[in-house]
Amino acid sequence: MAGDLRFAKSHEWIRAEHGGVATVGISAYAVEALTDLVFMQLPTVGRRVKAGESIGEIESVKAVSDIYAPVSGEIVEVNASLPERLETLGRDPFGDGWLVRIRPDDPAEMAGLLDQAAYDALVGGQRH
Numbered sequence: 001m002a003g004d005l006r007f008a009k010s011h012e013w014i015r016a017e018h019g020g021v022a023t024v025g026i027s028a029y030a031v032e033a034l035t036d037l038v039f040m041q042l043p044t045v046g047r048r049v050k051a052g053e054s055i056g057e058i059e060s061v062k063a064v065s066d067i068y069a070p071v072s073g074e075i076v077e078v079n080a081s082l083p084e085r086l087e088t089l090g091r092d093p094f095g096d097g098w099l100v101r102i103r104p105d106d107p108a109e110m111a112g113l114l115d116q117a118a119y120d121a122l123v124g125g126q127r128h
Contacts (some may be wrong), residue, residue: 069102
């Protein structure tokens with residue numbers, strides 16, 4: 001599964017799914033860096049986003065951080081129960097801890113994101 005992931009420098013991951021949709025989340029590295037999550041705001045279904053645009057925020061006891069769209073497209077699904085189950089992000093950030101599903105305007109845009117090795121180098125070889 002990890003080989004299918006692409007990463008934005010802002011620590012979001014994206015994975016292409018069947019039917020032209022991609023799942024987006026935040027990396028385990030980002031979840032660990034935030035620690036003690038207390039609040040999350042996710043976008044609404046149907047919202048059109050541009051790559052690099054804030055699509056929500058996550059708040060910990062330390063800071064509030066924006067969540068950015070790794071690609072341009074339309075939000076087609078939101079993990080609506082996640083804000084009430086923030087512990088899921090720490091337990092399974094690449095599975096049940098997904099944030100949104102997006103229909104990319106240009107699926108090739110994902111190829112411009114970091115692969116696993118490049119992301120690991122970005123975060124200093126720490127756990128992703």
